[in-house]
Amino acid sequence: MTRKGESRIYEGQSVGNLLLEMKFEEANQILKSKYEKIKWVEYSYEYRYKKLGLSLWVKQKDSLHRIFSISVNPKKWNGKTEKGLNISKELQIKDVIAVYGSPEWSYTGDCEELEAEYDEVGIQFSVNVMEGICDEDSLNHDSLFFNQHVTEVTIGKIGEGY
Numbered sequence: 001m002t003r004k005g006e007s008r009i010y011e012g013q014s015v016g017n018l019l020l021e022m023k024f025e026e027a028n029q030i031l032k033s034k035y036e037k038i039k040w041v042e043y044s045y046e047y048r049y050k051k052l053g054l055s056l057w058v059k060q061k062d063s064l065h066r067i068f069s070i071s072v073n074p075k076k077w078n079g080k081t082e083k084g085l086n087i088s089k090e091l092q093i094k095d096v097i098a099v100y101g102s103p104e105w106s107y108t109g110d111c112e113e114l115e116a117e118y119d120e121v122g123i124q125f126s127v128n129v130m131e132g133i134c135d136e137d138s139l140n141h142d143s144l145f146f147n148q149h150v151t152e153v154t155i156g157k158i159g160e161g162y
Contacts, residue, residue: 125152
């Protein structure tokens, strides 16, 4: 993704030329790259473009195959959010908090993933969990994860689960 405009994230809307609600087939024609299709339980498919550091997410029950979420890997995808946050392999939670403020923190049920969520803007940032920690309420995650590197940036429609 190197053409002009393709390295910009518009929270809750798009990553470059890829729009939320766009049909997967349209997005795939834009990307023109090899992907891996991953089935996540009975909910969604992830179309992972490993070389590009990008994933497109489609709900399994959506017969139109529309994208409901887009993720980028900061180790491979470089760009900037609409709010001015630089996305790169150096991105840390402290950088996120400086631009977006304190997030809502959320663990997956198995405590394998931790998300710094900004649902009101349509973006979230993933970090690696720390062994033995799976408590959203009693810990100060902002300070605990302050120097952690972001492993994934995901956008989704405001007001919808992604």
